[in-house]
Amino acid sequence: MRSRLGWGFWASAGWIGLVLLAAVLADVLPLARYDETLAGPPRSGPSAAHPFGTDGLGRDVLSRVVHGARVSLGVGVGAVLLGLGIGAPLGILAGYRRRATDAVIMAVNDVAQAFPALVFALAVVAFAGANLRNVLIVLGVLGVPSWVRLIRGATLTYADREFVLAARVLGTRDRRILWREIVPNVAVPAASYAFIGMAVVVVAEGSLAFLGLSVQAPTPTWGGLINEGRTLLESAPHVVLAPSVVMFLTVLSFNLVGDRLRSLTDVRESGLEPVRQAAAAPLPSAEHEVRADCLLQAEDLRTHFVTPRGVVKAVDGVSFTLRRGRTLAIVGESGSGKSMLIRSILGLLPGSSVRGGHVYLSGDDLTGYSPARMRSVLGPRLGTVFQDPMTALNPVRTIGTQVTEPLRVHLGMNRRQARAEAVRLLASVGIPDPERTLRRHPHQLSGGMRQRVTIAMALSCGPDVLFADEPTTALDVTIQDQVLRLLHRLREERDMAVVLVSHDLSVVARWADEVIVMYAGKVVERGPAAEVFARPRMPYTEALLQAAPRLTDPVHHRLRVIPGRPPDLVDLPRGCAFQPRCPYARDRCAREAPPLTGSYACWYPRDHAEVLKERADSGGR
Numbered sequence: 001m002r003s004r005l006g007w008g009f010w011a012s013a014g015w016i017g018l019v020l021l022a023a024v025l026a027d028v029l030p031l032a033r034y035d036e037t038l039a040g041p042p043r044s045g046p047s048a049a050h051p052f053g054t055d056g057l058g059r060d061v062l063s064r065v066v067h068g069a070r071v072s073l074g075v076g077v078g079a080v081l082l083g084l085g086i087g088a089p090l091g092i093l094a095g096y097r098r099r100a101t102d103a104v105i106m107a108v109n110d111v112a113q114a115f116p117a118l119v120f121a122l123a124v125v126a127f128a129g130a131n132l133r134n135v136l137i138v139l140g141v142l143g144v145p146s147w148v149r150l151i152r153g154a155t156l157t158y159a160d161r162e163f164v165l166a167a168r169v170l171g172t173r174d175r176r177i178l179w180r181e182i183v184p185n186v187a188v189p190a191a192s193y194a195f196i197g198m199a200v201v202v203v204a205e206g207s208l209a210f211l212g213l214s215v216q217a218p219t220p221t222w223g224g225l226i227n228e229g230r231t232l233l234e235s236a237p238h239v240v241l242a243p244s245v246v247m248f249l250t251v252l253s254f255n256l257v258g259d260r261l262r263s264l265t266d267v268r269e270s271g272l273e274p275v276r277q278a279a280a281a282p283l284p285s286a287e288h289e290v291r292a293d294c295l296l297q298a299e300d301l302r303t304h305f306v307t308p309r310g311v312v313k314a315v316d317g318v319s320f321t322l323r324r325g326r327t328l329a330i331v332g333e334s335g336s337g338k339s340m341l342i343r344s345i346l347g348l349l350p351g352s353s354v355r356g357g358h359v360y361l362s363g364d365d366l367t368g369y370s371p372a373r374m375r376s377v378l379g380p381r382l383g384t385v386f387q388d389p390m391t392a393l394n395p396v397r398t399i400g401t402q403v404t405e406p407l408r409v410h411l412g413m414n415r416r417q418a419r420a421e422a423v424r425l426l427a428s429v430g431i432p433d434p435e436r437t438l439r440r441h442p443h444q445l446s447g448g449m450r451q452r453v454t455i456a457m458a459l460s461c462g463p464d465v466l467f468a469d470e471p472t473t474a475l476d477v478t479i480q481d482q483v484l485r486l487l488h489r490l491r492e493e494r495d496m497a498v499v500l501v502s503h504d505l506s507v508v509a510r511w512a513d514e515v516i517v518m519y520a521g522k523v524v525e526r527g528p529a530a531e532v533f534a535r536p537r538m539p540y541t542e543a544l545l546q547a548a549p550r551l552t553d554p555v556h557h558r559l560r561v562i563p564g565r566p567p568d569l570v571d572l573p574r575g576c577a578f579q580p581r582c583p584y585a586r587d588r589c590a591r592e593a594p595p596l597t598g599s600y601a602c603w604y605p606r607d608h609a610e611v612l613k614e615r616a617d618s619g620g621r
C-alpha cells in the first residue's frame, strides 16, 4: 500500500497531521496569545521569539496562524461532515431506488446546485450573523448537491454489481443490502472525496473571510489573516505570506491525499448509468396452462428496455419447463438474452426494464409476488451462482460474514450455529480448511475456491432450483471441470433442478439434460441436449456447434465463425432474425418470422441426412 500511495501522499498526510495537531493543541503550545498586542515590536520579521514575525499590532503571527487553523480546519471538517451527512443518504437512495425517487432527488438537487452560493452565504450571514456555526452551515449546505451527485454515482456503480445481486438472490432486505453491501464500498470513494472537499471548504472559508462574511475579529482565520495583512504587503509581506503558504500547503495536501485515494478506488470503471426510465406498466400477458408436474415453468416471459434509440426486446416470449433433478442449459451468442432471461425469472431486472409473462415455481406465479414475498423465495427456493466469483463476493467483507448471512437471515440461526453450518457447507463444496477460509477475504482465495464459496452460499438455504450463469467462465480450464462436477453432484444429492447458462457447448452437451437455444431474445430451438446437439434443426444451432471447439479437432483445425454480426435488438431484420446470416435462407425467411413450433423456429430446418451428406462431401465437420 505504502509504495502504491507514493511519497507525495505520505508527505501530504504528514503535513495535514501536523497542522491538525497544532490546531488541537493551540492552547497548550508555548506560543504567545493570538490576540496579545505588542507581544513583540509591530511588523517585525521572523525571529527566534516570533518565527513568523509579528503583525501591525505586534501580535505573534505564528500563534495567529495556529489558532486560525482551528477555524479553517474546523469549518473544513465540519462542513464536509454536514454535506456528507445530508448528501450521502440522499445519493444512496437515488442510486439504489432509481426510477421516481432518483428523478425527484436529482431534480431538487439540480435546482439547489444552480442557486448562487454567494447569495446564500450573504443571506445567512445577514440574518443569522457571521460566526463559526453559521459559516460551517453555509459551507456544509452548499456542498450537499455535489455529495448527492457523487454518492449516487458510486451507488449506481455498485447497485448492479454481482455481489449486490447475489445478496438480493439470497433474499436479503434492501436496508441490509444498503448497509452491508453498498455503504462499505461507497465509503471508500467518499473518504477520498472528503479530503478534496476539505480543500474546497478551506479555500471557500478563506474567500468568505476575505469578503468579511466569515468569523469576525479578533478570532483569527486564515482568510481573515490574509485579508488583514493586505495593507502591509509592502512593509511587512511576511504577515500575508505566512498564512498564505500554510493555507496553500494544507489545501494542496488535502487534494493530493484525496486524489491518491481516489485513483486507488476509481468508481468510474463500470459506466452503469441506466438508460432512460421506462414507463413502469408491465407488458400484457397471454393466458397459459400451468403444468403441475413442473418445478419451474416460464410462460411467454418478456423483458424489454425502453432506451433513447427504441425498445430493446432482450427477452421476447420465452417459455420452458423444468422438472426436479434435471439440468436445463441456456445457450446462445453473447447478447442473445441468456442473462436477462435468468434475471427476469428471479425478478432482478435493472430499473429501466419492463417484464411480461409468467414464472411458476411449483405452480405459484412468482410474477405476482410483492418484493417482500419474493425475498422469501430468493435464497430458500431459488439459488444463484454468478459468472465471476470475484465480483459476486463483497471485497470488503470476510467469507465468514458473507456465508453466514443467509443462514442467519433466512434460517434464523444464531452466530454460533451459522458458523458451524458455514463450515459444513464449505466442506461440502470441497474447501479444504473451512475454518480458516471463513476468516479470509475474497482476494485471499483462488478463483476456484471463490466459486466454491459462492456455490456454498447459493446452496445455504437448500434451494429447489440453482441458477448458474456462466459459472466457470472466469476459471482456469482445469478448475472448470471440478466446479461443474461439483454442481452435478450437488444436484443429485439435493434433488434440485439446475439452470445452466454457458457459452461452452461441450459443457452443455456433457452436463445438461435439456437445452434451449436463444437468438435475439427468442428461443429458436429446444429439446433434449443430446438430441439437439446430435441433430440440430435450426441453422443457427448448427452454426453455434460448428463454431465450438472439440477435443477431437486436429491441433491446427480452424473453427468456423458464424458469419455476420448479432442483430441490433432495436432494429431487428424482417422475418427470421437470423436470416441475414443464414446460408440456407430463402425468400420466405425475409418475409415471415418462423414460429417456434415443436422444437425449432425455422421455415427450412436442417435435414440430418442432408447434413451427413454435406459433411461427407466436405471431408470433415
Ligand SMILES: Nc1ncnc2c1ncn2[C@@H]1O[C@H](COP(=O)(O)OP(=O)(O)OP(=O)(O)O)[C@@H](O)[C@H]1O
Pocket: 274, 275, 305, 307, 312, 314, 332, 333, 334, 335, 336, 337, 338, 339, 340, 341, 350, 352, 569
Ligand atoms: N440496461 C439495459 N438497457 C438496454 N439494453 C440492455 C440492458 N441490459 C441488457 N441489455 C441488452 O439485452 C440484451 C441481452 O443481454 P444479456 O446480458 O441477457 O445477454 P447474454 O446472452 O447473457 O450475453 P453474454 O453471454 O455476453 O452475457 C443485450 O443485447 C443487451 O445489450
